[in-house]
Amino acid sequence: MNHMRAAALPLGLSLMFALFFILFEGGIFSGARMTWHHRGEEMASRLLAVPILLYHNIDGRGPFSIDSDSLREHFSLFRERGLRVIPLKDLIRRLDRPSAFADRAMVVTFDDGYPSMYWKLLPLAGEYGYPVTLFVYADTISTGPGRGLTWERLREMDGKGIDIQSHSISHPDLTRVRKRGGKDASRRLYEEIFLSKRIIEMRLGKTVEYFAFPYGRYDAVLVSLAMDAGYRRVFSTDYGSNVITRNNACLRRQHVKSDYSPGYIESLIR
Secondary structure, eight states, X not given: OHXXXXXXXXXXXXXXXXXXXXXXXXXXXTTOHHHHHHHHHHHHXXXXXXXXXXXXXXXXXXXXXXXXXXXXXXXXXXXXXXXXXXXXXHHHHHHHSOOOOSSOEEEEEXXXXXXXXXXXXXXXXXXXXXXXXXXXXXXXSBOSSSSSOBHHHHHHHHTTTEEEEEOOSSOOOHHHHHHHOHHHHHHHHIIIIIIHHHHHHHHHTSOOOEEEOGGGOOOHHHHHHHHHTTOSEEEOOOOSOEETTSOOSEEXXXXXXXXXXXXXXXXXXX
């Protein structure tokens, strides 16, 4: 009998903790009831929730690449469904001063810095009048002749509605770098997070405000380091929309993969 009582004690404590958590979060304590109900309203309103789509290459090869015809189909879908593609900076402004959008809004981003960003994305985005944010890592930017993505082409793109932001220098998994610890890891994090910002700013003559974590992998320490480096927001690859009345430092982006049907794309932005 004593053994049974001992086994039941941890379970009882767990249940009490769970009950307290539910009551506290539910607003029974500290006059937070209205806050809880307001959160429910936020989640129900699409005008307060903004999805960010994440694309990569536009050459039709690999699981994270689509061809230009598919991208055109997606852009047409956004227009047909009455979705407004807004600049990323407009979403950040709403996070700073929350208010509902007049219609359903969304943000389009690309990662890495493939040559197709200049040759395919730039003309297509211009045709539709869609603002796009491109996160580049510095090592992939070409400094020689050819069809690669160069700093000169990035400057042209930045002046034509493709906002260039930071994706590190060499695209490592920063969570692994941090876990190694030591001076070498600290120096590497400084380079990838802080120095990448300064390089892009120097090359393009602009202020870089956003950082996309390579592979979407992050932790609380890395978020803090990025904010200390001067970024206004950082970005993961966590799925889900961003509710503008919750001023999170790390925002979600939803991957677009090559095998996603138009119907599934619509479900991400509906």
